[in-house]
Amino acid sequence: MTDTVIEAAKDAENRATAPVELLVCVKCRGQSEVPADDRRPGQALYDALTGGDIPAGVRVTAVECLQNCEAGCTVALRGGDRWTYVYGNLDDAAHAPMLLDGAARYHATTDGLIPWRERPDHFKRNCVARIPPATKD
Amino acid sequence: MTDTVIEAAKDAENRATAPVELLVCVKCRGQSEVPADDRRPGQALYDALTGGDIPAGVRVTAVECLQNCEAGCTVALRGGDRWTYVYGNLDDAAHAPMLLDGAARYHATTDGLIPWRERPDHFKRNCVARIPPATKD
Numbered sequence: 281m282t283d284t285v286i287e288a289a290k291d292a293e294n295r296a297t298a299p300v301e302l303l304v305c306v307k308c309r310g311q312s313e314v315p316a317d318d319r320r321p322g323q324a325l326y327d328a329l330t331g332g333d334i335p336a337g338v339r340v341t342a343v344e345c346l347q348n349c350e351a352g353c354t355v356a357l358r359g360g361d362r363w364t365y366v367y368g369n370l371d372d373a374a375h376a377p378m379l380l381d382g383a384a385r386y387h388a389t390t391d392g393l394i395p396w397r398e399r400p401d402h403f404k405r406n407c408v409a410r411i412p413p414a415t416k417d
Numbered sequence: 418m419t420d421t422v423i424e425a426a427k428d429a430e431n432r433a434t435a436p437v438e439l440l441v442c443v444k445c446r447g448q449s450e451v452p453a454d455d456r457r458p459g460q461a462l463y464d465a466l467t468g469g470d471i472p473a474g475v476r477v478t479a480v481e482c483l484q485n486c487e488a489g490c491t492v493a494l495r496g497g498d499r500w501t502y503v504y505g506n507l508d509d510a511a512h513a514p515m516l517l518d519g520a521a522r523y524h525a526t527t528d529g530l531i532p533w534r535e536r537p538d539h540f541k542r543n544c545v546a547r548i549p550p551a552t553k554d
Binding site: 302303339341343345346347348354356358365366377390407409410411412415 | 440548
C-alpha cells in the first residue's frame with residue numbers, strides 16, 4: 281500500500297473508534313409532576329446509566345436541559361465525525377440498558393448512522409432531531 | 418495586563434467572533450403535501466435565506482433531513498463554543514428575515530444563549546432541542 285492509502289485507512293479506523301458521549305438531561309421531569317427538590321426522572325435515568333458497566337468508548341455526561349421538555353426524558357449521542365442524534369420519551373430507568381446498547385452501536389459507526397435493522401426500536405420512533413457532523417472548510 | 422490576561426481576552430473575543438452555521442433542511446415538506454419533484458418548502462426557505470444579504474460571520478448551509486419532519490421546516494444554529502439550537506415550524510419564506518436576524522444575534526454571543534428579551538419570538542416558542550458545546554477533556 282502507498283503511504284496515502286495507509287493514512288486513509290488509519291483515518292477511517294480513528295473515526296470509527298472516536299469516543300462518543302451520551303448526554304443525559306438530569307433536569308427532565310419526564311411525564312410526571314414531581315416536586316423540584318425530589319430526584320427528577322432525568323437524574324434517575326442518569327443514575328441508572330452510570331450505575332453499572334458502560335460500553336467501551338462511551339462516556340455518559342450529565343447536562344442541564346436539552347429543551348425537549350415536553351417529550352422528556354431526553355438524551356443526545358455525539359462524537360467524532362458522526363451525526364448527533366437527540367432522542368426523547370425515555371423512561372427514567374427501564375430504558376437504560378437499551379440506551380447503552382444503542383450507544384455502543386452508535387460508537388461502532390463512523391458516521392453515527394446505525395443500520396436500520398440494528399437500531400433500537402425506541403430510536404426509530406423517538407428521534408427528536410439530528411445534526412450533521414461539522415462542515416469541513 | 419499580564420500575558421495570561423491578554424491571552425484570555427483574545428480567547429474570549431475569538432469565541433464571540435467564531436463563525437456560525439445556519440443549517441437548513443432542504444428536504445422539509447413543511448405542513449403541506451407537495452409532490453416529491455416540486456421545490457420543497459425547505460428548499461424555498463434556503464433560497465430565501467441565500468437570496469439576499471447574509472450577516473457577517475454567518476454561513477447558510479443546505480442539509481438533508483434533520484429528522485424533525487413532523488414540525489418542519491427545520492433549521493439548526495451552531496458554531497464555535499456555542500450551544501447548538503434546533504428550531505422547527507418555520508415558514509418557507511416569510512421567516513427568512515427573522516432567521517437571519519436571529520443568526521446574527523446568535524453570532525454575537527460566546528455561548529449561543531441569546532438574551533431572552535432579544536430572542537426572536539419564534540425561537541422562544543419553537544425550540545426543538547439544544548445541545549451543549551463539546552465537552553472539554
